[in-house]
Amino acid sequence: MDTAAALRVTGVSLDSRAICPGDLYIALPGAKTHGAQFAASAVASGAAAILTDDAGTRLLAGGSNVPVLTVDDARAATGVVAATVYGTAAISNTLPLFAVTGTNGKTTTTYFLNSLLQALGNTTGLIGTIEILAGDVAIPSKLTTPESTDIHALLAVMAERGIAAASMEVSSHALAFGRVDSVRFNVAGFTNLTQDHLDLHGGMEAYFETKAALFTPQHASAAVICVDDSWGLRMAAASNVPTVTLSTTDASITPTNAANHWEVRTVRRDGIGSRFSLHGPAGEVLRAGTALPGDFNVSNAALALLMVTTQLLAEAAQPGDGAVPHAASQEVLARLQHALDSHDPFSVEVPGRMQLIGTAPVAVVDFAHNPDALQRALQAVRPATAGARVIAVFGATGERDATKRPIMGAVVAQYADVVIITDDDPHDEDPAAIRADVLAGAVAANERGALGRIIEEFDQRANAIDRAVELATAVDVILVAGRGHEVYQEVKGVNLSLDDRVELRAALTARGFPITAPTTIESSTDD
Numbered sequence: 467m468d469t470a471a472a473l474r475v476t477g478v479s480l481d482s483r484a485i486c487p488g489d490l491y492i493a494l495p496g497a498k499t500h501g502a503q504f505a506a507s508a509v510a511s512g513a514a515a516i517l518t519d520d521a522g523t524r525l526l527a528g529g530s531n532v533p534v535l536t537v538d539d540a541r542a543a544t545g546v547v548a549a550t551v552y553g554t555a556a557i558s559n560t561l562p563l564f565a566v567t568g569t570n571g572k573t574t575t576t577y578f579l580n581s582l583l584q585a586l587g588n589t590t591g592l593i594g595t596i597e598i599l600a601g602d603v604a605i606p607s608k609l610t611t612p613e614s615t616d617i618h619a620l621l622a623v624m625a626e627r628g629i630a631a632a633s634m635e636v637s638s639h640a641l642a643f644g645r646v647d648s649v650r651f652n653v654a655g656f657t658n659l660t661q662d663h664l665d666l667h668g669g670m671e672a673y674f675e676t677k678a679a680l681f682t683p684q685h686a687s688a689a690v691i692c693v694d695d696s697w698g699l700r701m702a703a704a705s706n707v708p709t710v711t712l713s714t715t716d717a718s719i720t721p722t723n724a725a726n727h728w729e730v731r732t733v734r735r736d737g738i739g740s741r742f743s744l745h746g747p748a749g750e751v752l753r754a755g756t757a758l759p760g761d762f763n764v765s766n767a768a769l770a771l772l773m774v775t776t777q778l779l780a781e782a783a784q785p786g787d788g789a790v791p792h793a794a795s796q797e798v799l800a801r802l803q804h805a806l807d808s809h810d811p812f813s814v815e816v817p818g819r820m821q822l823i824g825t826a827p828v829a830v831v832d833f834a835h836n837p838d839a840l841q842r843a844l845q846a847v848r849p850a851t852a853g854a855r856v857i858a859v860f861g862a863t864g865e866r867d868a869t870k871r872p873i874m875g876a877v878v879a880q881y882a883d884v885v886i887i888t889d890d891d892p893h894d895e896d897p898a899a900i901r902a903d904v905l906a907g908a909v910a911a912n913e914r915g916a917l918g919r920i921i922e923e924f925d926q927r928a929n930a931i932d933r934a935v936e937l938a939t940a941v942d943v944i945l946v947a948g949r950g951h952e953v954y955q956e957v958k959g960v961n962l963s964l965d966d967r968v969e970l971r972a973a974l975t976a977r978g979f980p981i982t983a984p985t986t987i988e989s990s991t992d993d
């Protein structure tokens with residue numbers, strides 16, 4: 467214990483491969499192996515000490531020449547240790563943090579938050595599926611929500627670099643594995659809950675409970691919860707931090723506490739996007755727009771707007787009773803409206819999210835990879851022109867929630883005229899068996915009279931995309947769904963280069979159809 471008391475570490479990592487000299491290596495039990503198996507390698511890389519559990523200590527059994535600290539639950543200790551080492555336990559007092567959780571819309575909403583915070587004059591940070599940004603420094607992202615050791619290190623770097631506000635996606639995996647432990651967000655937002663990740667959670671109730679952990683004083687000072695569905699209403703009731711609710715569709719359920727309820731009204735189409743107004747309980751009105759198609763992007767934009775509004779109102783609140791004087795509230799609204807009008811922050815492009823690749827036919831790459839997202843994406847791209855068809859290319863992921871596969875097949879058959887089934891990331895599963903599960907759902911829906919009369923299957927995703935373009939006329943719409951921004955397809959442990967945007971653009975060009983210019987975060991421009 468004397469050695470431990472005198473010990474100084476300069477960083478923390480859960481991964482022996484990422485250890486830098488002077489780091490603490492936290493050896494965790496995992497699904498496949500125990501981190502203690504890699505302790506020697508961590509020490510060889512310069513680990514100054516090891517923290518682990520009883521099982522880890524037994525595995526080390528006198529074989530370590532650095533101090534070993536043993537705790538009952540090493541994962542539960544990780545967040546607090548990382549926050550202590552990086553000095554980030556109370557960082558949200560000086561660096562406002564925004565978290566977004568929900569099945570769909572996390573990435574888009576964090577991009578919208580980031581864009582609005584910048585429009586308000588902040589240097590910002592962003593942590594999510596596509597990339598991590600600390601001001602103008604971009605760091606590649608491996609997970610939607612990094613491990614807590616990485617989050618605390620990133621927050622320390624952000625504070626050092628003068629970042630004024632940061633937005634983060636919080637996945638249900640992150641909540642289940644304690645990745646946001648010792649992080650308290652100023653405002654946590656909830657988008658929606660629909661079927662996904664049942665391989666991890668077992669059922670929707672457990673999935674809901676995991677998400678609900680974000681809306682507790684341990685993790686959030688305030689919540690903004692979208693109540694467009696009954697899960698949202700339940701989340702608002704379960705939340706035990708000050709909560710503002712948001713409804714974004716006519717069909718939304720009105721919560722009982724109208725005093726904290728905001729709603730979207732007057733949505734109207736504007737090109738492929740929309741304009742809308744957001745109305746508060748005291749007659750507040752903010753007007754905004756988004757160039758991204760789909761009603762769900764109005765929801766995402768409204769959620770981002772209300773989360774920032776909530777934080778600015780909290781900053782304007784009087785110490786003591788917490789009330790916001792009328793003049794201060796008017797000032798906040800005016801500042802926000804000016805940022806909305808001058809920067810159009812929700813028209814930022816989100817890589818692989820309803821990303822327009824071709825114009826005639828309209829050809830879109832989107833990340834929809836679960837039943838609800840697919841339905842909404844297909845509805846969003848449905849053309850008004852009589853006789854125009856929607857041609858969908860998609861597949862399901864291996865080693866993830868297998869129950870959603872036939873449902874995805876059925877949804878696409880229901881909402882697309884032409885259904886082209888192919889591979890997503892099969893991981894270690896047999897791709898043909900995954901396609902068969904999806905196909906079964908599409909065929910069954912077809913037999914029940916679903917819209918999709920043409921159903922085809924391709925084992926090569928590039929060929930499936932090419933086939934979609936071959937079948938298309940200039941008035942049709944092609945939706946290539948499921949992989950969005952991803953540039954590799956993982957097949958039996960091997961990452962094969964594959965970018966839907968590149969394949970779609972090539973197929974359109976080969977047939978003389980017009981395309982849009984590539985954007986920055988694409989494999990075609992990275993190379």
Ligand SMILES: CC(=O)N[C@H]1[C@@H](OP(=O)(O)OP(=O)(O)OC[C@H]2O[C@@H](n3ccc(=O)[nH]c3=O)[C@H](O)[C@@H]2O)O[C@H](CO)[C@@H](O)[C@@H]1O[C@H](C)C(=O)N[C@@H](C)C(=O)N[C@H](CCC(=O)O)C(=O)O
Nearest residue numbers: 480481482494496497498499500501504609610611637639
């Ligand atoms: C299912 C899941 O989340 N698994 C996580 C879990 O892995 P595991 O239990 O299999 O770990 P393991 O391989 O047995 O290894 C045990 C320990 O040894 C360590 N190790 C292992 C090998 C080595 O050489 N050195 C080393 O130190 C590992 O870092 C780990 O701490 O613990 C690891 C670190 O402790 C995580 O990196 C890993 O996430 C993997 C990479 C993953 O793919 N997770 C996905 C499913 C995920 O979290 N996705 C969500 C988003 C989902 C969505 O919304 O779509 C996300 O937030 O990204």
Ligand SMILES: Nc1ncnc2c1ncn2[C@@H]1O[C@H](COP(=O)(O)OP(=O)(O)OP(=O)(O)O)[C@@H](O)[C@H]1O
Nearest residue numbers: 569570571572573574595762819832833834839843
């Ligand atoms: N609010 C929403 N409701 C339903 N579907 C949405 C919503 N926002 C986006 N989508 C659909 O879900 C897909 C994924 O969106 P996004 O990446 O923003 O969500 P996410 O929660 O980060 O997803 P993931 O956890 O899988 O990374 C989009 O490509 C779109 O098809």
